[in-house]
Amino acid sequence: MEESQGPTQCECPAHILDLLSPTTSEHALEWRSRCRARLRHLAAVTPGARVRFELDYLTPEGPCRTFEAVDPAEGHFRGPKETVYRLTGWRREPFEVLPAGAAS
Numbered sequence: 001m002e003e004s005q006g007p008t009q010c011e012c013p014a015h016i017l018d019l020l021s022p023t024t025s026e027h028a029l030e031w032r033s034r035c036r037a038r039l040r041h042l043a044a045v046t047p048g049a050r051v052r053f054e055l056d057y058l059t060p061e062g063p064c065r066t067f068e069a070v071d072p073a074e075g076h077f078r079g080p081k082e083t084v085y086r087l088t089g090w091r092r093e094p095f096e097v098l099p100a101g102a103a104s
Contacts, residue, residue, distance in 0.1 A: 010031065010034035010035045010037075010038050011035070011038065011091075011092075012032075012035040013039075014036075014039055017032060017035055017036065020032070041097075042091055044097045045069050045072045045095075045097060046069060046072065047069055047070060047071065047072070048068065048069065049068070049069045049072075049097050049098075050066060050067070050068050050069075050097070050098040050100075051066070051067055051068075051069060051077065051090075051095050051096070051097055051098065052065050052066045052095060052096050052098055053065045053066075053067075053090070053093050053094070053095045054093065054094035054095065055093065055094075057085070057087060059079055059083070059085060060083075061079055061080065061081050061083060064079050064080060066080070066098070067079055067085070067087070070084055072090075074086065075087050075088055075090055077090070
């Protein structure tokens, strides 16, 4: 499959997107736009950011959706009781970055 065929996955890294040649394909342009939007969304998860996932992660503390990013590049997030977890695959999960001071 190539981009003009309208792939549904939008996980292309920026360094690959930057190599693509110009196109007029609507499917390709829409896919590139979705990939860039995903990259911007991921970039908002910086150390200290509070992130709420759509689904619970099961932790020893119980189910949890809201974490504080400690080292998002490594998948390290702090739970509500200060325990740091490594959330593998977090980039593929639906989430929102909470504004500072927002309730969990």
